[in-house]
Amino acid sequence: MKIEKPKEWSLLVDEVMEKYSPDELFQQMDRFKPIDEKGCYLHWDELRRRRDRYKKPDLAWLSIKSARRQISKNIPLKDIDGKPFSLCIPDSLQCLLHQIDKMAGGNISAVDSGIVNKDTQHRYLVQSLIMEEAITSAQLEGAATTRKVAKEMLETERAPRNKSERMILNNYRMMRSAVNAKGLPLSPELILNLHEIATDGAIDNDAEPGMFRQSDDIVVRYDGETVFTPPPAKTITKRITELCEFAAKDHSNAEADEFIHPVVKATILHFMIGYIHPFGDGNGRAARALFYWFMLKSGYWLFEYISISQLLRKAPAQYVKSYVYTETDDQDMTYFIDYQIHIIHRAINELIAYLKEKQQSYYDFMTLLEDSGFKSTLQPRQLDILKKACREPGRIFKATVIKNEYSVSLNTARSDLEKIAKLKFLVQFKEGRELLYVAPSDLLEKITRSK
Structure with a gap:
C-alpha cells in the first residue's frame, strides 16, 4: 500500500512561501475548505492525483490544512x-x-x-x-x-x-x-x-x-x-x-x-x-x-x-x-x-x-391471517414462526432453534411449534428422539381455506 506522506507543516509553509507570490497565496488561501466540494476529507495522497481539480496541489494542500487547523483540537x-x-x-x-x-x-x-x-x-x-x-x-x-x-x-x-x-x-x-x-x-x-x-x-x-x-x-x-x-x-x-x-x-x-x-x-x-x-x-x-x-x-x-x-x-x-x-x-x-x-x-x-421490507411483509401476512380468523388464537411470536413457514415451504423447524431465535425457554419453543402443528399449519415428524416440524408446501392455501 504505497501512500505518499504529506510534508510536515513548517516545511510545507516554507516551501510554498518561497515558491509562490503573495498575490497567488492570497487568492488561494480562502479558496479551499477542510473538505472538497463532494464532502470528502482528502489525504494528500489523494489530492495530488487530482490534477484536473488541484492544478497547484502544494498550494491547495496548504490552504486545506490551514482550514482544518482552525477547527482542529x-x-x-x-x-x-x-x-x-x-x-x-x-x-x-x-x-x-x-x-x-x-x-x-x-x-x-x-x-x-x-x-x-x-x-x-x-x-x-x-x-x-x-x-x-x-x-x-x-x-x-x-x-x-x-x-x-x-x-x-x-x-x-x-x-x-x-x-x-x-x-x-x-x-x-x-x-x-x-x-x-x-x-x-x-x-x-x-x-x-x-x-x-x-x-x-x-x-x-x-x-x-x-x-x-x-x-x-x-x-x-x-x-x-x-x-x-x-x-x-x-x-x-x-x-x-x-x-x-x-x-x-x-x-x-x-x-x-x-x-x-x-x-x-x-x-x-x-x-x-x-x-x-x-x-x-x-x-x-x-x-x-x-x-x-x-x-x-x-x-x-x-x-x-x-x-x-x-x-x-x-x-x-x-x-x-x-x-x-x-x-x-x-x-x-x-x-x-x-x-x-x-x-x-x-x-x-x-x-x-430491511425493516421497511419486513414491515410490508408483516402487514401482508397479517391481512391474510385477519381473513383466516386465526390471528386471535396465536401469539406474536407464533405468528412470526408461521410467517417464516409461509415464506419457506419445506423449512424444518427445531425447538432449539426457536429457543435461541426468540430468547425463550425450550419448553416454550416446543409449545409454540406444537400449537401451530395442531392447527395443521406445520407437519410434525421424528428424527431419532427429536421432534421436528416442516412447513407444508400448500401452507398459504391451508390458511386461506381456513377462513
Missing part, C-alpha cells in the same frame, strides 16, 4: 512519539452525526414502525442481527465459513467444527457480553474479558486469550505488505489505562470543558484499540466490540441491531487506509472518523430498508 491520547492525536469535525460530518442521532438515538418507530412494539422488535431482531455481526466480524479476521453454515451453527447450538466456526461462535458470545456490560465503566479487566471470550480456541501468533502481548515482534500487514508497527509492549498497560480514563470522562455534558460527540468517541475507542494493538491476535474483534459497547452505553440502543462489519468487509482496503492516513498526516484521526461515520450512516440506512 487535540485529544489526550498520544502516538508512539508522544504526539497527541487530533480530530477535526467539518460540517459534512456534523450533518451525518445529526442524521445518526435522529435515526439511532430514538427508536425504530422513526421508520413508521407500527409493526410491533419495542419489546417484540427486540425479540425478533436482536438475536439474528447480533449473529450477523458475529459472522462478518470473524470473516474480516479471516474466518472461512459461509454465512448459511455459520448461522445454522449458532441457531442450533451445535459445537464448532473448525477454527473459523470457533471464531464466529466466540464473536457471538463476545457481542452478547458487550451488550450485557453496557452499564459498566470501561476497564482493562473488561477489555481483557471481551478479548478472552473472542479468542478462546481461535488465536494465532502464539498469543494468549485475555492477555496483553508481551512481545514487540508484531506488525500489521495488508496484502503482504507491512503497513503499521504498533507501540512497544511495555507501554500497553499505561495506554489502556489512559484510554479507560478517556472513556470515563463525560464529554457530552454541557458543563464539560470540551465536547466530543458520543459517536465520535465510540469511533476513537475503536481506532485506539487498533492503534495500540494490545493483543497478539484478535485486536479487530475487540475494537469493534468496544465500539458497540460505548454506543449502547451512550443510549444508541438501535446499535443492537446494526452490523458495521458487514460493510467494512466489502471494502477492507479503505478500512486499512483510514489508519494509514491518520498515521501519515500529523495523527489526524479524522480520516478514520470520517470513514467510520459514513459506514455507520450506511449501516443504519440498510437497517431501515
Whole structure:
C-alpha cells in the first residue's frame, strides 16, 4: 500500500512561501475548505492525483490544512512519539452525526414502525442481527465459513467444527457480553474479558486469550505488505489505562470543558484499540466490540441491531487506509472518523430498508391471517414462526432453534411449534428422539381455506 506522506507543516509553509507570490497565496488561501466540494476529507495522497481539480496541489494542500487547523483540537491520547492525536469535525460530518442521532438515538418507530412494539422488535431482531455481526466480524479476521453454515451453527447450538466456526461462535458470545456490560465503566479487566471470550480456541501468533502481548515482534500487514508497527509492549498497560480514563470522562455534558460527540468517541475507542494493538491476535474483534459497547452505553440502543462489519468487509482496503492516513498526516484521526461515520450512516440506512421490507411483509401476512380468523388464537411470536413457514415451504423447524431465535425457554419453543402443528399449519415428524416440524408446501392455501 504505497501512500505518499504529506510534508510536515513548517516545511510545507516554507516551501510554498518561497515558491509562490503573495498575490497567488492570497487568492488561494480562502479558496479551499477542510473538505472538497463532494464532502470528502482528502489525504494528500489523494489530492495530488487530482490534477484536473488541484492544478497547484502544494498550494491547495496548504490552504486545506490551514482550514482544518482552525477547527482542529487535540485529544489526550498520544502516538508512539508522544504526539497527541487530533480530530477535526467539518460540517459534512456534523450533518451525518445529526442524521445518526435522529435515526439511532430514538427508536425504530422513526421508520413508521407500527409493526410491533419495542419489546417484540427486540425479540425478533436482536438475536439474528447480533449473529450477523458475529459472522462478518470473524470473516474480516479471516474466518472461512459461509454465512448459511455459520448461522445454522449458532441457531442450533451445535459445537464448532473448525477454527473459523470457533471464531464466529466466540464473536457471538463476545457481542452478547458487550451488550450485557453496557452499564459498566470501561476497564482493562473488561477489555481483557471481551478479548478472552473472542479468542478462546481461535488465536494465532502464539498469543494468549485475555492477555496483553508481551512481545514487540508484531506488525500489521495488508496484502503482504507491512503497513503499521504498533507501540512497544511495555507501554500497553499505561495506554489502556489512559484510554479507560478517556472513556470515563463525560464529554457530552454541557458543563464539560470540551465536547466530543458520543459517536465520535465510540469511533476513537475503536481506532485506539487498533492503534495500540494490545493483543497478539484478535485486536479487530475487540475494537469493534468496544465500539458497540460505548454506543449502547451512550443510549444508541438501535446499535443492537446494526452490523458495521458487514460493510467494512466489502471494502477492507479503505478500512486499512483510514489508519494509514491518520498515521501519515500529523495523527489526524479524522480520516478514520470520517470513514467510520459514513459506514455507520450506511449501516443504519440498510437497517431501515430491511425493516421497511419486513414491515410490508408483516402487514401482508397479517391481512391474510385477519381473513383466516386465526390471528386471535396465536401469539406474536407464533405468528412470526408461521410467517417464516409461509415464506419457506419445506423449512424444518427445531425447538432449539426457536429457543435461541426468540430468547425463550425450550419448553416454550416446543409449545409454540406444537400449537401451530395442531392447527395443521406445520407437519410434525421424528428424527431419532427429536421432534421436528416442516412447513407444508400448500401452507398459504391451508390458511386461506381456513377462513
